[in-house]
Amino acid sequence: MITSAILQDFMLDYLNDGQEHSVNDMKNHLTTLNINNYTEGQFAGSLTTLLRNGSITKINRGIYAIKKKSESMKTCFVVSPTGNEGSEVRSNANKLFKYIIKPVCEACDIEPIRVDQLNDANSVTQTIIDNLETADLVIADVSGHNPNVFYEIGFRTRTKKPIIHLKTKSENLPFDINTIRTFEYDLTDLDSVEEVKSRLIQTVKSLNFSVSDDVDANNENVESAFTAVTPILYQILDAVSELRNDMKNNNTDTIATVVKAMQSAQPQVSNDTALQMQLISGLMQNPDGFMKLLEVSDKLSQPKPK
Numbered sequence: 001m002i003t004s005a006i007l008q009d010f011m012l013d014y015l016n017d018g019q020e021h022s023v024n025d026m027k028n029h030l031t032t033l034n035i036n037n038y039t040e041g042q043f044a045g046s047l048t049t050l051l052r053n054g055s056i057t058k059i060n061r062g063i064y065a066i067k068k069k070s071e072s073m074k075t076c077f078v079v080s081p082t083g084n085e086g087s088e089v090r091s092n093a094n095k096l097f098k099y100i101i102k103p104v105c106e107a108c109d110i111e112p113i114r115v116d117q118l119n120d121a122n123s124v125t126q127t128i129i130d131n132l133e134t135a136d137l138v139i140a141d142v143s144g145h146n147p148n149v150f151y152e153i154g155f156r157t158r159t160k161k162p163i164i165h166l167k168t169k170s171e172n173l174p175f176d177i178n179t180i181r182t183f184e185y186d187l188t189d190l191d192s193v194e195e196v197k198s199r200l201i202q203t204v205k206s207l208n209f210s211v212s213d214d215v216d217a218n219n220e221n222v223e224s225a226f227t228a229v230t231p232i233l234y235q236i237l238d239a240v241s242e243l244r245n246d247m248k249n250n251n252t253d254t255i256a257t258v259v260k261a262m263q264s265a266q267p268q269v270s271n272d273t274a275l276q277m278q279l280i281s282g283l284m285q286n287p288d289g290f291m292k293l294l295e296v297s298d299k300l301s302q303p304k305p306k
Contacts, residue, residue: 001037008046008055010035015056015066023047023062051134052161058130074209076105077135078114079153081146089144095187096166101139104200110137132156136209138163139200142182143171162207164200 007030014029015021027043030036047064050056054074057067078101083089097114105112113135115128132138138156142149142165156163165182167173169192173180183199186192 001039001042002035004042004046004049007035007038007042008050011046011050012055012066015064018066020059020063020065023064026064048133052159054136058134061126074108074110074136075131075134076101076110076112076137076139077131078112078139078141079132079149079156080114080141081144081149082114082116092143092168092187093141096141096185099187099193100166100185100197100200104197104204107197107201108204110204112139128152129155133159136162137204137207139166140164141166142173142180143168145174162209164203166196 010030010033011026014026030038047056051058051064054067056064059065078097080093080096081089082093093114097112102112113131115124115131132152132155138152138161140149140153140156140163142153153163153165165180166185167182169184169186171184173182183196183203185196
């Protein structure tokens with residue numbers, strides 16, 4: 001049976017004429033080359049891989065074309081509650097996009113996309129699904145507990161491609177999703193805006209956008225591990241800052257007792273929560289070591305020299 005990589009090369013060669021072609025066109029072309037030893041699943045998987053790595057673009061349902069050089073910029077699809085025109089929800093979405101998401105994407109050479117800003121012949125639902133499937137990155141704002149946002153997050157998660165979660169600082173997540181690693185923002189605080197932008201830029205630059213359908217999900221490296229833990233480290237840093245502001249007398253023994261009490265009172269906690277508890281306990285005795293850990297994470301997130 002032909003390998004997926006070779007199948008993709010034949011598909012790309014056919015689409016390199018710059019014209020739009022249907023799935024049937026591609027299959028008929030393969031038949032003329034006497035290439036029939038592939039499965040439907042292999043064909044669909046190869047098509048998906050070409051879409052994900054930015055080699056081709058979807059024109060319409062079942063219609064594809066080679067991606068032009070001008071279209072080669074990575075894309076970030078923004079998922080957020082938008083509300084009605086003139087509503088507070090729409091105002092917050094516009095400000096979040098303008099002052100945080102768009103500047104972050106521009107700093108990372110990524111094109112931000114929001115569905116209500118697109119002119120697309122397809123239905124809105126189909127356009128959302130297509131972007132969730134093919135965008136290099138998704139940034140999702142879970143503020144407001146919008147059911148559409150949660151559905152779109154779930155759909156994106158199944159693709160195993162990068163997704164970053166945001167929420168307002170005043171937001172409390174429902175118990176069944178409160179373990180999602182989330183960056184907090186406060187549009188009323190300029191310092192907070194600049195801080196979350198810096199954190200997001202570092203996180204985006206550390207992401208690995210080279211996703212293949214044939215990659216073993218268990219084949220993780222050190223960089224991906226640091227990428228996953230970065231939001232947790234920042235959340236812990238914020239928690240420590242709040243503790244320092246609230247406590248006039250920073251008593252290490254008292255904090256250690258509180259942490260132990262939390263652990264004994266909540267024997268069943270998520271892995272993220274357990275990690276935060278352990279790190280908070282340790283960093284209060286060695287805050288310099290914690291700052292060095294963040295520095296290491298930032299260094300690993302820097303792009304490699306070409």
